Amino acid sequence: MTTTKRTSLISKATIDRLPLYFRTLRLVQDEGIDVISSDELGRRLGITPEQIRKDLASFGQFGKKGVGYYVNELKHNVGGILGLDNHWNIAVIGIGHLGAALANYQNFVSLGFNLVALFDQDPKVIGTVQNHVKVEDVRELAQIVRERHVDIGIIAVPAAFAQEVADQLVTAGVKGIWNFAPIKMQVPDSMHIVNEDLSIGLSRLSYYITRR
């Protein structure tokens, strides 16, 4: 694979579609398919083949004209672009309803994310085990994050505590934050943060069924 553009020049929309390509390629591979055309990928994703070819061309030369994409090779390359071959260490902070569900989501492991730490402030939760990982006292976050080389902190605490948890994660040296708390986080420009809100998807669905 040859890289043709600097990542910073690639549109967010293109980068946002890469995980969809990766997920679909994994499914296609599970079906035992070795080669796939952009038409077939597009049909499965509801994205035009032109868009797929354009997105992938942003990163290099993939596939063979008249043949299609070799599924394993493309999956490997898209996974590499997404950094999924890095085996990032992840920690979840706030092991309530959401945090426990995230901690137990097995698919993160198959994507190469290693769950290495869990934190909470509630004495009833500290010491319990989720997905083979013991919940630690959040007061030990800085030390444990450094010791276990946590790359990504996942914030699942109530909004009122989310900023202070983010500050601690930044100080402890994580590379990125996946924030589920419904607040606008203040983090240094150098920190990568992705905010997640399931209610946005549900509200979008509400819009469509309202106009059905």
Ligand SMILES: NC(=O)c1ccc[n+]([C@@H]2O[C@H](COP(=O)([O-])OP(=O)(O)OC[C@H]3O[C@@H](n4cnc5c(N)ncnc54)[C@H](O)[C@@H]3O)[C@@H](O)[C@H]2O)c1
């Ligand atoms: N983005 C989404 O789609 C989405 C969906 C569900 C929940 N949420 C958000 O996720 C967060 C958690 O929701 P929930 O339903 O799991 O709540 P919850 O009350 O079940 O769990 C919160 C957990 O955080 C712990 N906690 C509180 N303060 C803490 C601190 N300073 N340090 C460490 N742990 C702390 C609590 O002890 C508790 O175990 C909330 O901010 C909620 O709004 C977001």
